[in-house]
Amino acid sequence: MELTRIPVGEGVEVLVTWIEANFGFLLDVFSDVTDYMISGLNDGLLMFPPILFTLIIAVAAYFIGNKDKRLAIGSAVGLLLLDNLGLWELSMETIALVLSSAFLALLIAIPLGILSAKNEMIFHVLKPILDLMQTMPSFVYLIPAVIFFGLGNVPGLVATIVFAMPPAIRLTNLGIRQVPKELTEVADAFGSTPWQKLVKVELPTALPSIMAGVNQCIMLSLSMVVIAAMIGARGLGYQVLIGIQRVDIGQGFEAGLGIVIIAIILDRFTQHLTPK
Template structure:
């Protein structure tokens, strides 16, 4: 039986399939170009991260954490200890692969999300347009993002990154919009009284004042991207998420726990670094 028995079923699924087929037919060349660019970027970043000796990379990340935490020695020591544990668990290569995926997805999400947030803050109409899409993106189960990613980009790192971008983008848009809208009216009036153009007011007044809120969005974007790594592994994304997935499939409690612990360590390090950037 279709529909309710009285009203025919709305062919929503058929419409979505037709839309997907149309996109694949007429914009396949664009999807291929996007896939190729992202694939090259991921592989290049992974090559760089894996080329650097682990001990040197640990020193670099620990020094960065120490510096942004206002030269707090405890922060640097804890970051180094966490990374040494990952190295000791023989999960260094997988961790660098995961880091490359997170960095790639976060950069693209922020490149798209921050300008969209600025646009949404510029008018109530733009805000009304973006809000339903953001609500949908944030309430949609994360597994659903895998479906269009696989359809358009197949299996591997690229669809995993695409799904991660969509999943991680909303906080960057919302908090950029919120931060600019919360700029005191007096500051905007002062900028207008001095004859500042819209561009000058944005870059010299609104963005600097809204920067802490925007950086909070950056922080949330990065952490959401990292949280998506396990789910993205279901469609072939490499890294620690794949180890967790294998642990689940093979009931390998020890291996799954170690990979999960490595993800937690990376998440804490990224969170501390970005949080200290917000404070500074």
């Protein structure tokens, strides 16, 4: 006997259509706000001449890296190479998109991680959703993003947020759960409120784990720039996509090298911001 096919795909299509029909105005507001945020950040980055921006980043790297000259020199050399290759404006677009995506992803992920650590029901509801988000092919996220937001940076940002959130949620949850029981008992003994205990005991203790989640979130956001370029997101990912379409090895390699340089700089910065 042949089993009746479960219309999973059709159900998802109905859900997406319903959301678009009933919450279209909210999606438009979100699209306008995020597009303004990306454009504003991009304009702010491009406001500095490449030499001045490179100098600022090198000085910041020197102090963030505990006066490590290698981090400062490496960051400066990488940024100067981007300028030399003519990839400066595209690189700033990529950084603006990545930082905007990571900021919004963390704005959602860290509170969810805290809630899931405090509430077992929320944890058990979130766990299969996070498994789905991490194992679903990233290309699949592009379809509803295009339906809701059209083409451009905004759908790329939305797809990136969904792709980059799970590690930050998991590591925040893990960090809060690994806070030694003795510390929370001492906080309770001193009459701390749940909010005081969270802010003054649990979050500082869990900060290394949370910062690891921040690092992973930023790296995953950057890894999505090429895929997001397929739905109109600009920046270095779009250059890689053009290189693939034209079978232009040089253009694709240069844009890919630019992504690697940005990834290394962002990775080193977040690693040095993590308390040891």
